[in-house]
Amino acid sequence: MSHNHKTRRERRDFLKNFAAVSLLGTGATAMNGKLSLIGSALAASSDYAALTDYKALVCVFLYGGSDSFNMFVPAEQDAYNRYAASRGPLAVPHDSLLLDSPSATIGFNPLLSDLHSMYTSGKLAVIGNAGNLIAPVNRSLYEAESPLIPSDLFAHNHQQEQWLKGLSSSPASLVGTGWGGRMADLLQHANPGATLPPSFSVAGTNYWLPGDQVQPLGLNANSGLSLLSYLDSARSASNNARDTALQQILALTSAHPLKQQAASSFNIAKNAASQIDDALAANANFTTPYDGSSRLATQLRMVARMIASNSMLGMKRQIFFVGAGGWDTHDNQSPRLTALLTDLNRSLTDFQATLDELNMTDKVTSFTASDFGRTLTINGDGSDHGWGGHYMVMGGAVNGGQMFGSLPSYDLGASDDSSDKGRVIPSLSINQYGAALAEWMGVTDSDMSDVFPDLANFDSDWRSLIPLFGNA
Numbered sequence: 001m002s003h004n005h006k007t008r009r010e011r012r013d014f015l016k017n018f019a020a021v022s023l024l025g026t027g028a029t030a031m032n033g034k035l036s037l038i039g040s041a042l043a044a045s046s047d048y049a050a051l052t053d054y055k056a057l058v059c060v061f062l063y064g065g066s067d068s069f070n071m072f073v074p075a076e077q078d079a080y081n082r083y084a085a086s087r088g089p090l091a092v093p094h095d096s097l098l099l100d101s102p103s104a105t106i107g108f109n110p111l112l113s114d115l116h117s118m119y120t121s122g123k124l125a126v127i128g129n130a131g132n133l134i135a136p137v138n139r140s141l142y143e144a145e146s147p148l149i150p151s152d153l154f155a156h157n158h159q160q161e162q163w164l165k166g167l168s169s170s171p172a173s174l175v176g177t178g179w180g181g182r183m184a185d186l187l188q189h190a191n192p193g194a195t196l197p198p199s200f201s202v203a204g205t206n207y208w209l210p211g212d213q214v215q216p217l218g219l220n221a222n223s224g225l226s227l228l229s230y231l232d233s234a235r236s237a238s239n240n241a242r243d244t245a246l247q248q249i250l251a252l253t254s255a256h257p258l259k260q261q262a263a264s265s266f267n268i269a270k271n272a273a274s275q276i277d278d279a280l281a282a283n284a285n286f287t288t289p290y291d292g293s294s295r296l297a298t299q300l301r302m303v304a305r306m307i308a309s310n311s312m313l314g315m316k317r318q319i320f321f322v323g324a325g326g327w328d329t330h331d332n333q334s335p336r337l338t339a340l341l342t343d344l345n346r347s348l349t350d351f352q353a354t355l356d357e358l359n360m361t362d363k364v365t366s367f368t369a370s371d372f373g374r375t376l377t378i379n380g381d382g383s384d385h386g387w388g389g390h391y392m393v394m395g396g397a398v399n400g401g402q403m404f405g406s407l408p409s410y411d412l413g414a415s416d417d418s419s420d421k422g423r424v425i426p427s428l429s430i431n432q433y434g435a436a437l438a439e440w441m442g443v444t445d446s447d448m449s450d451v452f453p454d455l456a457n458f459d460s461d462w463r464s465l466i467p468l469f470g471n472a
Helices: 003-022 029-038 077-090 110-120 139-143 156-165 179-190 239-250 257-282 295-308 333-357 430-441 445-451 453-457
Strands: 055-062 072-074 106-108 124-131 199-201 317-324 364-370 389-394 403-405
Touching (some): 055 179, 055 295, 072 077, 110 124, 110 389, 124 430, 156 179, 179 317, 179 430, 179 445, 239 257, 257 295, 295 317, 295 333, 317 333, 333 389, 430 445, 445 453
Parallel strands (some): 055 317, 055 364
Antiparallel strands (some): 072 106, 364 389
């Protein structure tokens, strides 16, 4: 390879890393600087600086709309019969379901055997029939086209945005912030010695992580955030001169705001790359195996390495986003879902085993999310876009071995169905689900409405609906 070609490639790699740091949110950092002027409602109190324990939250987003009705199936015979009548050939056979007891409410798909074992051991809980809601609704309100119904239901892009922003009553008003980012705005103050933000994406740009004050770092699932080779003094002592020259250039004063922003962003990228490179080098290997061919497993492996680096990075709170695609199973669903569930089961189980190895079992909580659930009805050999669905929360602090929320009726055209196709109306909102996770992370009652503005539209006693963590 010629020197010029190598240099061009290294420059491209640096620019990609720079872009991941400065532009990972849905808007540029300069725009978010303006937005921070209106973010006074999220100003952190001393409550967050006083947090001394370590906790991390990991969002596992299943892109496409996961068919969770075939992950978790009603176990009681009458409820199962209604489920099977609606699902038709897609129904999971009753005698194959994994049950924690003869009186179990739900059965796990047999492809989720390791996750079911985690459920029975109390490290995993199921959230029943949650979804995108502005306020509680029923079939009558849906048919009347009530303004309480979220806009653009069943559309991937809009529902991903509303799910991850967490303000369906007015999603555009939040511009680039998600509820993960609004948590990060608060929880950054638990990391007073850190120079990096508390939030990291290993799955590229998303709506969940950007905040008003904090922008996430984008990490490569394999390499993290690598230094540019010709600035890395560890590779060659001669790189010190190049590094010094770049620092002098970046330190030049300018009255032009774009030049100021460019210099600031390059410095952030360079310093972040150096810190993360050093931290990951110190936490490179675990004995727990993982499937290197799985994109999800590889992302989770990087998350585990970052969690192992929390002390070195000076962090008491960390927030991570990973994503897995392929869940839009309109056709050929049975074989596709087999591959998807097999990967999900193995990846999440290996991740939890890695946390056990790190002695972080009680300190990390992972949860699944998706655009929406799917229809109960079959469209030929697949399912279509739905609304409510079931999700998982995993970790040693979780009050596991149970389902929070409720199963729908599964009867087509009944009160839980927004149509005659089994587009199930959620009984729990994203706001309630997220609030339970946020409280565990340390978000105070006084700030909860800033993170979840629509939460006030639901039962104020949301803790009784989703007591995920008890006193953990």
